[in-house]
Amino acid sequence: GESVGLHLPTLSVQEGDNSIINCAYSNSASDYFIWYKQESGKGPQFIIDIRSNMDKRQGQRVTVLLNKTVKHLSLQIAATQPGDSAVYFCAEGGGADGLTFGKGTHLIIQP
Amino acid sequence: EAQVTQNPRYLITVTGKKLTVTCSQNMNHEYMSWYRQDPGLGLRQIYYSMNVEVTDKGDVPEGYKVSRKEKRNFPLILESPSPNQTSLYFCASSNQGRSRYEQYFGPGTRLTVT
Numbered sequence: 001g002e003s004v005g006l007h008l009p010t011l012s013v014q015e016g017d018n019s020i021i022n023c024a025y026s027n028s029a030s031d032y033f034i035w036y037k038q039e040s041g042k043g044p045q046f047i048i049d050i051r052s053n054m055d056k057r058q059g060q061r062v063t064v065l066l067n068k069t070v071k072h073l074s075l076q077i078a079a080t081q082p083g084d085s086a087v088y089f090c091a092e093g094g095g096a097d098g099l100t101f102g103k104g105t106h107l108i109i110q111p
Numbered sequence: 112e113a114q115v116t117q118n119p120r121y122l123i124t125v126t127g128k129k130l131t132v133t134c135s136q137n138m139n140h141e142y143m144s145w146y147r148q149d150p151g152l153g154l155r156q157i158y159y160s161m162n163v164e165v166t167d168k169g170d171v172p173e174g175y176k177v178s179r180k181e182k183r184n185f186p187l188i189l190e191s192p193s194p195n196q197t198s199l200y201f202c203a204s205s206n207q208g209r210s211r212y213e214q215y216f217g218p219g220t221r222l223t224v225t
Contacts (some may be wrong), residue, residue: 034212042116043201044154045214046194089153093212098169101154 012108019077021105023090026071031094033066036077038087038104047075052094077107085109113138115217117202123223124192132187132220134202141207143185144169144214145177147198154201160185161207192224 008078013019025033031052036044049065050057050073063076073090087106091099115136124130136143144159146169156169160179169188174196176188189196199221203214 032212041219043203043219044214045216046213049212091154091212098142098156098159099148099214100156100170100213103151103153 008105009103010106010108012110013080014110015080015082017080019075019080019084019107021075021077021088021090021107023073023075023102024071025073025090025092025102027054027092027094028068028071029094030092032092033064033073034091034093034099035062036089036091036101038089042085044089047088073111080107080109082109082111113215115202115204115215117200117217117220119138120218121221124225125225126170126193127191128209130189130192130222132189132200132202132222134185134187134217136181136202136204136215137183138204138215139182140204140215141203141212142214143174143179145185145187146201146203147171147196148201148219152182157187157200170174192222194224196222197224198222 011081035047037047038044048059048064050066061078065074087104089101089104091101093099118133141162145157146154148154155171157175158177160166201219202217205214206213
């Protein structure tokens with residue numbers, strides 16, 4: 001499938017600040033866009049998803065924004081905590097074959 | 112506890128020696144999938160299965176086989192492993208339909224082929 005990419009391989013933020021992780025996608029036919037979190041030594045964990053007919057979706061401390069005009073997806077984490085330190089992957093889905101993942105952004109939380 | 116289990120967690124083998132990585136889920140999920148994760152490349156799908164006896168190739172299926180004889184199990188088979196299959200492998204499962212994108216991942220199997 002077409003690739004899903006991320007703007008930055010590493011993002012460093014201060015504890016308590018808000019984090020914004022960005023992702024650019026290329027397949028405009030995708031129905032869903034998803035964010036996964038992968039902590040060190042573990043498998044990815046689902047965070048939140050958004051359907052292609054939506055612009056914004058909020059969860060607990062997280063917000064996903066979708067801009068279909070420029071094919072851009074972002075994950076906002078409010079009041080970043082040490083436990084948020086992980087690699088974050090965006091992914092897109094829409095066909096029968098499941099998900100296509102981006103390369104990941106490593107979020108580092110500075111004390 | 113709802114989970115996806117993989118065995119073994121770590122494996123070092125030699126080129127050409129057949130191996131199987133097992134994957135089992137206890138959530139009665141229809142959809143199961145195998146991914147490999149390599150530095151700088153993210154997660155790439157190897158094979159997936161929509162249900163028992165139904166399997167399909169993902170993005171990087173060469174050198175791998177799978178089977179889905181039971182709903183809960185989805186083993187990954189490397190008939191003749193090669194060094195370029197050294198990687199971190201993840202099994203995942205989910206329900207069908209829209210919730211297919213909320214996948215539950217296993218802990219991973221780190222494979223080294225010498």
